[in-house]
Amino acid sequence: MDGVPKIQLSGLKKAFGPKRVLDGIDISVAPGASLVVIGGSGTGKSVLLKTILGLIRPDAGSIRIDGEETTSLDATGRERINARFGMLFQGAALFDSLTVWENVAFGLMQGQGMHRAEAKARALENLASVGLPKEVGELSPAELSGGMKKRVGLARAIATRPEIIFFDEPTTGLDPIMSDVINNLIVACVKDLGATTVSITHDMHSARKIATHVAMLHGGRIIWTGPIGDIDRSGSPYVDQFIHGRAEGPIQMQVRA
Amino acid sequence: MNPLATIGRVFIGFLAGLGRIALFAANTVSHCVRPPFYPSLIARQMMDIGFFSLPVVGLTALFTGMVLALQSYTGFARFQAEGAVATVVVLSMTRELGPVIAGLMVAGRIGASMAAEIGTMRVTEQIDALVTLSTNPYKYLVVPRVLAAVAMLPILVLVADVIGVLGGYLVAVYKLNFNMSSYLRQTVDFLEWMDVISGLVKAAVFGFLIAMLGCFHGYSSGGGAQGVGRATTNSVVSASIMILVVDYMLTELFFATR
The missing domain is CATH 3.40.50.300 (P-loop containing nucleotide triphosphate hydrolases)
Structure with a gap:
């Protein structure tokens, strides 16, 4: 190294x-x-x-x-x-008082002070990159399946474009197929961001x-x-x-x- | 096992818990005055603590005022001092029962829900997630709740005072056949500003205690669903005890300055 x-x-x-x-x-x-x-x-x-x-x-x-x-x-x-830093937690740890898109945009709005409308657009882009349609953005985390929660958690972790x-x-x-979907998403997102x-x-x-x-x-x-x-x-x-x-x-x- | 060692261990555990609460309180206060602030979160908590507690606080205050009138009448009638009923009702409500009843009701309603919500966030790693998203959990979760409780409790108590006095009035006039206007005059005649203000100061302090203890127990909860349940119980019990203890201390303080 x-x-x-x-x-x-x-x-x-x-x-x-x-x-x-x-x-x-x-x-x-x-x-x-x-x-x-x-x-x-x-x-x-x-x-x-x-x-x-x-x-x-x-x-x-x-x-x-x-x-x-x-x-x-x-x-x-x-x-x-x-x-x-960004982190995907084991149980996804989504904030259940917020909608899915607000979860994804949380780091952008709270951490970087981005405007709500702009942050929502970015959140929907991130959801799309983990294969979730924009309708999912309006749901609450309690309405999601385990695999979807993980994908939202991944979208939230990469939304601020972290280095690590x-x-x-x-x-x-997760079932073996969803595991493989998540693995592929991780590989693709990391490659895209160039993150460690x-x-x-x-x-x-x-x-x-x-x-x-x-x-x-x-x-x-x-x-x-x-x-x-x-x-x-x-x-x-x-x-x-x-x-x-x-x-x-x-x-x-x-x-x- | 050595019984003295057990007593010592329990005592040290108690002191350590007290120290943790004091540190948590100091941390909370210091975060209250440093940005960023979250006005929308404070507003939502104020709605929850203030507005949605009105029915339960109003109902308990109404019946407290009613029973006060009835009880003091049975006492004072024995030495022909029925005229003091109005004064006793208004002083007891504003100085003592308004703040304590509202405080205990809010401790059960709000303190418990704060402990359960923050405790669940703790055990599902949502608090850790806040930190990884560059958000200070004290500022985002604890400060809005504490500020809202400190602001709303005095307003709730003011409402409780008025409703309690109304309850006493209803019983005195419609059941005990007091004269309407002379009861009202006696209510205001001996009432001093200090009586009301001391009650409102108590209310603000109780609001701080309820929210701070609710958040503390939730924040430090662990061990899954059982841990959250324990945190909820502890928050209600500790807030209720603290309300009664601090109530006495504040009364003594106000009594000494009068």
């Missing part, structure tokens, strides 16, 4: 009580790369994303965005940095489709990282066990607490 990485984490630690969720994370993401973080349930993948976004304060370590340290930022600086986009389990809970992305998933099919690089999180550490093409010859028994979905191997799932 040449130049300044878009995102650089070093020695990142976070514990909740006695449970060390992140135990020294070191990784960097090059501009335009698409990193997919894989790992079992409860290994701290979501915590990792929320820590980078500043929603969770790390106990130790550094997070650099374009070389700028963000862990010591005040509220104003944090807002400035967050304006460059996070995807939190983009295909979880970090996704977390345990869906290997999705990972192979959207990743340029993969990192595996286990026990609070990154135990393997490399280009997606190398994942089948990682040489790591942990990665092999995960990508083939075997119950037997070095990773022991805690069945009983």
Whole structure:
């Protein structure tokens, strides 16, 4: 990797009580790369994303965005940095008091102060780019199916044309065909924006489709990282066990607490 | 298990909770005076807190005024002081019962709905989504609710005062056969501005407490549907207790300055 990485984490630690969720994370993401973080349930993948976004304060370590340290930022600086991020949440996290188009236009109107009429036009364009007709814009989020919610969430995440986009389990809970639709949309949108992305998933099919690089999180550490093409010859028994979905191997799932 | 350790743990937990609420309140106040502001959100909350609470506050105030007239009459009739009924009704309503009744009703109606709405937004990650869309959740969710409650509670209480006095008047005139005009004269004769104003100040403070506690419990809720349910209960219970405690403290304050 040449130049300044878009995102650089070093020695990142976070514990909740006695449970060390992140135990020294070191990784960097090059501009335009698409990193997919894989790992079992409860290994701290979501915590990792929320820590980078500043929603969770790390106990130790550094997070650099374009070389700028963000862990010591005040509220104003944090807002400035967050304006460059977009995120698709696991449950889409649409605002249910607003209509679909107001959700998509939210970042444009609140964050960038765009005029309502202009923001609506942009929101409808974004909805069209995720394959939703403009009639959907007038519905409320409660009237949408799971796949449609995800697509609206994606439209909202890309509406402000962010430089960095996070995807939190983009295909979880969707049928295989809709998963593939979402994967294609992600690839197309990211290509279109030229954004750097970090996704977390345990869906290997999705990972192979959207990743340029993969990192595996286990026990609070990154135990393997490399280009997606190398994942089948990682040489790591942990990665092999995960990508083939075997119950037997070095990773022991805690069945009983 | 050591019982002393348990007591200590509960006490420390209580203090930590108190500290979190104080920090939340300080944060809220500091965000109230810094832009951006959301006038349309404040207006919507004012509608919800003020206008839509009118029926429930009006009804409870009406019956409170009626029962006040009836009860004070039974008491005062024993030593031929029936003439004091009007004064007792108006003073009790403006100084005490108007703010407390309206406060408790709004705590049940508005505090609970704030905790449930913000709590649901928390557990469905909508609050995190606000942050990723460059919007401060304090300013967008908490400040409009608190400002609207502080502005609307005094107006609600003023309405409750008038309706409560009307309730007392109805009972006194139509049931206890008081003279209409002398009852009204006695109502205004001993009433001072301070009586009404002290009630309105209480109302504004209660409005702050209700909205702040509703938002606090919602904001810090976790653990899915059960967590939201607990947040709702806690917001109503804590606001109700705080209303009665702060009511006494404010009364003492006004009493000392008079």
